[in-house]
Amino acid sequence: MTELLAALTIFMGETSLKFPEWSPALFSIDFGFMGLGTFHLRWYALGYIAGIGLAWWYANELLKRPALFGGNAPLDKNGLDDLMFWIIIGIILGGRIGYILFYMVPYQWDLIAADPMALVRIWDGGMAFHGGMAGVAVVLAWFAMKRGVNLFSIGDIAGVTAPIGIGLVRIANFTNGELYGRHTEASVGMVFPEGYVPGSTPPAYNWATGDWVYTGLELPRHPSQLYESALEGWLPLLVLSILIWKFGALKRPGLVAGLFLLMYGTGRSIVENFREPDSFVHTLPQWLTMGMLLSIPMWVGGILLVWNALKSRKN
Template identity: 75%
Template sequence: MTELLAALSVYLTQAALHFPGWSPALISIDFGFIGLPTFHLRWYALGYIAGIGGAWWYAMQLLKRPNLWGGEPPLSKDAMDDLMFWIIIGIILGGRLGYVLFYMVPYQMDVLTADPLTVIRIWDGGMAFHGGILGVATVLWFFAAKRGVKLLSVGDIAGVTAPIGIGLVRIANFVNAELYGRHTDAPVGLIFPEGYVPGSTPPAYNWETGEWAYTGAEMARHPSQLYESVLEGWLPLLVLSLLIWKFGALKRPGLVAGIFLILYGVGRSVAENFREPDSFVSGLPEWLTMGMLLSTPMWIGGAWLIWNALKGKEKSV
């Protein structure tokens, strides 16, 4: 038995699982008979749709309960519906512009110069979470000012609901075999497809054959997308929900938003140690990645929000 366990241990440390190889699309419908291209309902898009829908549902559950807020909830149902529309705009524009400003302008200016329309080709990939959160923050600020509602309380709603979308989209990143991790010999390692199919998104998937492209030289990597799904999405959702439903965190405006920023910043920084850095990003020390660098303002902003929330008195019904 001892020899068997030893052999199994050696096998687990040497062997690696293969990427499941699921299709990046839930369904694909060929409209060639009417002269239109094939429509792919992709898991990545579904991650955003389900995340936004889940965020709206959870926000409505919070707004139905005045006792969680220590008084009148900050938004009505109609106002929340209106806000969700603008949040979607903030996510899309902020995420895309963030990617262009944070990654393309410093490192891929030649691509922008050769084809300026790349900026609007969101369907080709390229969304930055930190840009998305700036877009949402801008929308929240304008919305609160226009409607005369409390910005910090609206920010708390965004803080506890955002992890739903983050967790789902990171899972979609895994299905797309993108943003995978660094090489590892650990049992959790996966063999991801690293080939390239010209003009395809994701780049390693051939939509015509329905097959993933492998080079034959792949090595096991951390499934860092799943690490991020937990650390940036599901763990913050669990912690913040506990603080809200058990300890009345919403009664201190800004506290939930601040804790979310800290938790995301910590989770992202930890996950970056396992995630393969973008190949085109250069000039940073080995111990620092762009994801860590862009998370620094979140640490600072989150700490200020927590301090500001805790210095005042808690609301009471």
């Protein structure tokens, strides 16, 4: 409760809030006596774990009701369990490979040349959502072909459950004090502990003392992680769930998946106007970000999926 109240503490004048100074880890265990250092169970990891677990639960609830799919569910419980395993692999590999291709190769080649092992050190950070989405798409296509199930139907399941993980992970970004927004003088502005590196890189956190590092030069910024959690996660989850449970959207294979892509692409592009661009991406004009560029294929794919679903229904 103390940390929550701290978030409401006026910090710089009457227009800014101070970032709630909680630890980016739920708990830490010191294995120094074994020569293994300290293990930190971070909120970010918990966001992924909880998101995957809740997605599995929601998908299972949908599959228990074949009527939602028009009479036949595309998977049974065992099939769902197998699919979730491969989706996790797709998220991890796709997210990392996407980050390497979209950000490291074009903008951090000097880092790669100096330290090639940086490519595999995923624990140092570096996951691209659009890469993870591509990884999941590959897994879904492969799984549908291997099992002989309807690709569009399992894509719909992924489309309505993915926002759960997105919403939670964006909240975890907030607790980590990373991916914060652009400078603002509005009352929603929050002062994040930017540490010694300006931009959207993770701030300095002193694990020894449990203190965030402030330089005194920080500016109030949009809490864009919370904007993303709402527009990319909870809003699509709410809208798509209503369409499924009240209007039978799953009976039109591909419709839910297409609408998810459109809603995510739109929400991400809106929030990019408030989010601080990555400091090392310096070749794009101010009005365009990498997040916007990578959302274009999502719009195209979403339009095609929705058009195909509605066309098939009409015929």
